[in-house]
Amino acid sequence: MKFTHFNEQNKPTMVDVSIKEPTLRIALAQAVVKLSKQAYLAVKEGTVKKGDVLAVASVAGIMGAKQTPHLIPMCHPLNLDQINIDFELNDEDNTIRVISxxxxxxxxxVEMESLCACSIAALTIYDMCKSIDKSIEITDIYLLKKSGGKSGEFERKT
Amino acid sequence: MKFTHFNEQNKPTMVDVSIKEPTLRIALAQAVVKLSKQAYLAVKEGTVKKGDVLAVASVAGIMGAKQTPHLIPMCHPLNLDQINIDFELNDEDNTIRVISxxxxxxxxxVEMESLCACSIAALTIYDMCKSIDKSIEITDIYLLKKSGGKSGEFERKT
Amino acid sequence: MKFTHFNEQNKPTMVDVSIKEPTLRIALAQAVVKLSKQAYLAVKEGTVKKGDVLAVASVAGIMGAKQTPHLIPMCHPLNLDQINIDFELNDEDNTIRVISxxxxxxxxxVEMESLCACSIAALTIYDMCKSIDKSIEITDIYLLKKSGGKSGEFERKT
Amino acid sequence: MKFTHFNEQNKPTMVDVSIKEPTLRIALAQAVVKLSKQAYLAVKEGTVKKGDVLAVASVAGIMGAKQTPHLIPMCHPLNLDQINIDFELNDEDNTIRVISxxxxxxxxxVEMESLCACSIAALTIYDMCKSIDKSIEITDIYLLKKSGGKSGEFERKT
Amino acid sequence: MKFTHFNEQNKPTMVDVSIKEPTLRIALAQAVVKLSKQAYLAVKEGTVKKGDVLAVASVAGIMGAKQTPHLIPMCHPLNLDQINIDFELNDEDNTIRVISxxxxxxxxxVEMESLCACSIAALTIYDMCKSIDKSIEITDIYLLKKSGGKSGEFERKT
Amino acid sequence: MKFTHFNEQNKPTMVDVSIKEPTLRIALAQAVVKLSKQAYLAVKEGTVKKGDVLAVASVAGIMGAKQTPHLIPMCHPLNLDQINIDFELNDEDNTIRVISxxxxxxxxxVEMESLCACSIAALTIYDMCKSIDKSIEITDIYLLKKSGGKSGEFERKT
Incomplete structure (x- = not known):
């Protein structure tokens, strides 16, 4: 098994994409933040009246996606056409699902951009809730779906 | 429940720490990367002869920790005294545990710095293995332990 | 009149502060965004139900303040203890006053940090309203007050 | 009135431009720096013999324009074809007009890139003159003209 | 002799490339790091068993290349298609040649991107060896070869 | 010979300085840019009337020094007290010596900050002269002198 990210000297390298044609590519990814009941309710209610944790997390995720080539060493610099973040709040287990x-x-x-977006949004929720809850957990970060490019469609089996 | 990160106008704010005294603070955090058998073995063997995924992930995690105040909006800029990343490879379930x-x-x-370090190291492992395995999952990102500061010692119950 | 920011070769230089003692310093600054009635009301109402322009502007201002030494060439890198942004909405002339x-x-x-914070927050309001109003104007950017340091207290006469 | 920068969840979002065609776009913007007589003359003369404040401001404005997507949260990353900054010195009222x-x-x-360029150039003039003059004011930041794109030509009425 | 990087006001400017057509461009550059025997051997052996200085230098060089427009003021932002770094170790004079x-x-x-890559990789080798050797020297940084663009092929005479 | 920048797992690490005491530290470094006669004279005369290459190089060097922890992976983030750049123009061999x-x-x-400053200033001179001269060479980058810290004074023998 050969990694594409190492050169003949076995040193890390940015893969050569110079002869590839640009195509439309879309990547959906997710992260889940597990909160205590108290922190979960503070976020949920806060979005209505006290201060909007999820708006801050959206901004951080979007800005973080733009930093991807400066965070993930072998990523190509890319000019994103769009980045969007949605949240699913689950009252049953006090989790927030971040979907980018x-x-x-x-x-x-753009898998890595999408994964960075939801990871950094999740870390931002963590940061803003950590004074209330020291046992927050971020979990289930993965690619949901991607399209475009030579390797074609991918959709994660649930 | 009041968040510390919103001001009287309910807008996000960086908490005022101007009257606090500097003390030594340490934070350990972790992330777990779940790989296919094939990708896991490629990383494990690669560190010996093909190209060292974990060295790249270390560098990314350390550099990412230094970017924390530019990624997590309400974090204070801090001059880290140290950041270190260790890896535990588990042959039984093909996971790599990243400990920062x-x-x-x-x-x-420095909780957020430590959490950013292991998250970005984990995302870097993901990036370098994604040509081999499209179903990688990053999970169990949390604080293991912290010391220093007014809120005192914290150690996660396992 | 000699600038402090040029050296003996008349080239720009970062002023030497190595022998100065650290003291508490506070700087308040402002910027004013002049909007059309329509854009002003969209921001004002949006903060309640459609999407919070001012929360995004706060985040941008706070993150921008942390970028000050990478934007303003001769600024010293500083670890801010706090940065906060408030908004005054004036229904009479459709202006938003940003106070940092x-x-x-x-x-x-920290004058420049405070000035960068309110300038970037104002530019963010501009960006989010420009699809509604192409004639937005940002004006009256100045220091309101500062304390700390050898040059002592300053308060702008109104 | 609906903002384009909020999604269906009323959270901030980067607008989707994936189906748009690239066209040539030009944006001119300005900012005005109001100085005391003394500071104004120091800048004016300094450009000739003491140290060139406006050269430093140009560099800062050009580099700041390139940071736009990392300063203004919802801006798309863009590869600028050009950024230029001109200065108009007005002896009558001791102002410097920055035109980008x-x-x-x-x-x-590229409105926001142009506005960031002149704003950061103006803030740099402020920084370099603030030891001489504590009452500097930056004002009249706005778009002068833009061309290209679906919304067509715009020229500010004077 | 007129510089292309100054405008009519003799202030620095980013050259206007808006009417140029994109073509494939390649640039090779080099830097040489001169080490003491002891430091040289530590790097050479370290790549095998103690810790891989050259892998860290590769990552730094690749990430540094992506920072070029934020380091070299008049450089255009560019989306690199590839960046690769190779090393030649010369036992006779204890030098490491970095080729990007x-x-x-x-x-x-992309000359500047290539030159930044090898310079920053060389500076990283310096940093990691400086506890062993305080007299390290970086030398012979230059363009080896470039192709593409109006000015055509260039190959340095040796 | 053991590197200080690798941990027990032989992965790169940021050295732990948490128990060290802050002391005043100074580092002087240099780089030399070798130009053709034509390019050298253009820089020399330009500083007087056509556009000041060295002012741009100073700004780039100062801003680059502030980026050191984001360029050199294992460098600690530091709040520089000063960074200054001087130039020595040598008519005999058409070289510019950059001293930081x-x-x-x-x-x-702060060795690495000083070395980054003069290296990036030198690369900026390269960039601004490369339309005139394709054979520019940057050479003799090294530490001239340092003081402060446990390892004490160092002065390079000439």
Missing amino acids: TAKITAKTG | TAKITAKTG | TAKITAKTG | TAKITAKTG | TAKITAKTG | TAKITAKTG
Whole structure:
């Protein structure tokens, strides 16, 4: 098994995409934040009246997606066409599911941008709730779906 | 329940730490990367002969920790005294556990720096293995332990 | 009249603060965004139900303040103790006044951090309203007040 | 009135430009710096013999324009084709007018890049003159003209 | 002799490339690090068993190349298609030659990206060896070869 | 010979300086840019009337020094007290010697900040002259002198 991210000297390298054609690429990813009941309710109610944790998390996720090539060493710099973040609040287990969508017309995919977006949004929720709850957990970070590019469609089996 | 990160106008704010005294603070955090057998073995063997995924992940985690105040909106800028990343490879379930240690003498804690370090190291492992395995999952990101500061010692119950 | 920011070769230089003692410094600054009635009302109402422009502007201002040494060439890197942004909405002339407060214990002042915070918050309001109003104007950016440091107290005469 | 920068959940979002065609776009913007007589003359003369404040401001404005997507949260990352900054010195009222021109062939406009350029150039003049003059004011930041894109030509009425 | 990087006001400017057509461009550059025998051997052996200095230098060089437009003021932002770093270890004079290759399809060249990559990789080797050797020298940084663009092929005479 | 920048797992690590005391540290470093006669004279004369390459290089060097912890992976984030850049123009061999001075009161040294400053200033001179001269060479990058810290004074033998 050969990694694409190492060169002949076995040193890390950015993969050469110079001869590839740009195509539309979309990647959806997710992260889940597990909160205590108290912290979960503070976020849920806060979005209505006390201060909107999820708006801050959205901004952080969107800005974080734009930092992807400066965070993940072998990622190509890309000019994102869109990045959007949605939240699903689950009252039963006090979790917030962060779902990110990244779009681009480029020679290479946007999985990492989408994964960075939801990870950093989740870490931001963590940061803003940590004074209330020291046992927050971020979990289930993965790619949900991607399209475009040579490797074609991918959809995670649930 | 009042968040510390919103001001009287219910807008996000960076908490005022101007009257706090600097103390030594340490934070350990973790993230777990779940790989397919094939990707796991490629990482494990690669560290010996093909190209060292974990060295790249270490560098990314350390550099990412230094970007924390530019990723997590309400984090204070801090001059880290140390950041270290260790890896535990588990042959039984093909997982890599990333453990980060952050140290500082400052007015505020380094939990977020430590959490950013292990999250970004984990995302880097993901990036370098995604050509082999499209179903990688990052999970169990949480604080293991922290010391220093007014809120005192914290150790996660296992 | 000699600038402090040029050296003997008349080239720009970062002022030497190595022998200064750190003291608490506070700087308040402001910027004013002039909107059309329509855009002004969209922001005002949006903060309640459609999407909170001012929360995004707060986050941008706080993150922008942390970028000050990477934006303003001769600024010293500083670890802000606090940055806060308040908004005054004026129904009579459809203006939003952005007021930023920066605090630090350091060898040099935080005027530029405070000015960057309110400027970038104002530019963010501009960006989010520009699809509604192409004639937005940002005006009256100045220091309101500062304390700490050798040059002592300053308060702008109104 | 609906903002384009909020999604269905009323959270901030980067607008989807994936189906738009790239066209040439140009945006001119301005900012005005009001100085005391003394500071104004120091800048004016300094450009000749003591140290060139306006050269430093140009560099800051150009570099700041390139940081736009990392400063203004919902801005798309763009590869600027040009950014230029001109200065008009007005002896009558001791003001410096900063005029920025940004060009790009892209799916979305460069107003914010041009506005960031002149704002950061103006803040840099402020920084370099603040030891001489504590009452500097930055004012009249607005778009002068733009062309390209679906919304067509815009020229500010004077 | 007129510089292309100054405008009519003799202030620095980013050259206008808006009417140029994107073409494939490649640039090879190099830097040489001169070490003491002891430091040289530590790097050489370390790559095998103690810790891989050159892997860290590769990552730094690749990430540094992506920062070029934020380091070199008049550089255009560019989306690199590839960046690769190779090392030649010379036992006779204890030198490490760093060779970088940058590729892009763009309106302007990638010389500076390639030069930044090898310079920052060299500085990283310096940093990691400086506890062993305080007299390290970096030398012979230059462009080896470039292709693409109006000015055509260039190959340095040896 | 053991590197300080690798941990027990032989992965790169940021050295722990948490128990060290801050002391004043100064580091002088240099880089030399070798130009053709034509490019050298253009820089020399330009500083007087056509556009000041060296002012741009100074700004780039100062801003680059502030980016050091984000360029050199294992460097600690530091709040520089001063960074200054001087130039020596040598008519005999058409070289420009860039000399940088970095100062700080910190737990660790500023060699890398000083070396980044002169390297990036030199690369900026390269960038601005490359349309005139394709054979520019940057050479003799090294530490001239440092003081402060446990390892004490160092002065390079000439």
